[in-house]
Amino acid sequence: MLLEKINNYEIFRPKCDSTKEVLHSIATFDADIAPALPYLNAELGGWDYDQQNQVLLLKLSAGKWVTLQRHEIAIRGAGDMEESRALLEWIKGQINEVYERRDIITPRYTGQAGLKVMDILKLTPMTNCKACGYATCMAYAAALREGEISLNDCPPLWEEKYREKREKLHAYLESFGWRALDAE
Numbered sequence: 001m002l003l004e005k006i007n008n009y010e011i012f013r014p015k016c017d018s019t020k021e022v023l024h025s026i027a028t029f030d031a032d033i034a035p036a037l038p039y040l041n042a043e044l045g046g047w048d049y050d051q052q053n054q055v056l057l058l059k060l061s062a063g064k065w066v067t068l069q070r071h072e073i074a075i076r077g078a079g080d081m082e083e084s085r086a087l088l089e090w091i092k093g094q095i096n097e098v099y100e101r102r103d104i105i106t107p108r109y110t111g112q113a114g115l116k117v118m119d120i121l122k123l124t125p126m127t128n129c130k131a132c133g134y135a136t137c138m139a140y141a142a143a144l145r146e147g148e149i150s151l152n153d154c155p156p157l158w159e160e161k162y163r164e165k166r167e168k169l170h171a172y173l174e175s176f177g178w179r180a181l182d183a184e
């Protein structure tokens, strides 16, 4: 087991964000988790990974973020203390479980933040039909990059004539470890 103890757990409502019903929390680790970070990035679809400084940013769901460093974790966006503690325990479990399976995981050194909206846009139908609920394919592309929606949300993309675009888009997204929040 890589990580046994989480110490110095602090939870607080940030003064700069006091109007919002969200909590921030921080804690330290008893071990250096750097060896696990590229594997966590691969398995959890990291938003950004700074290999040089060993910082991994995870977007868990809308408004919930986890920042992992060698000996430290910061969680932003939990709704209450119970959720904050549950997230902390979940990430501890993920660190140990993923690290134990590292021999069968291909580490990833890029994050989803490297995805470019224009590159996504070029692989949509580009008809601005609004069937996805967005006013334009550009708006859809931006939401897709953020991991807020999935390919299923663009019905035309599943038509035979857009098969090549769909497959290229899927491969492009996957190459950055993209995970839609609502994807199966």
Ligand code: SF4
Pocket (backbone or CB within 6 Å): 124, 125, 126, 127, 128, 129, 130, 131, 132, 133, 134, 135, 136, 137, 140, 141, 153, 154, 155, 156, 157
């Ligand atoms: S449904 Fe697809 S083609 Fe239509 S606007 Fe949305 S992204 Fe563009």
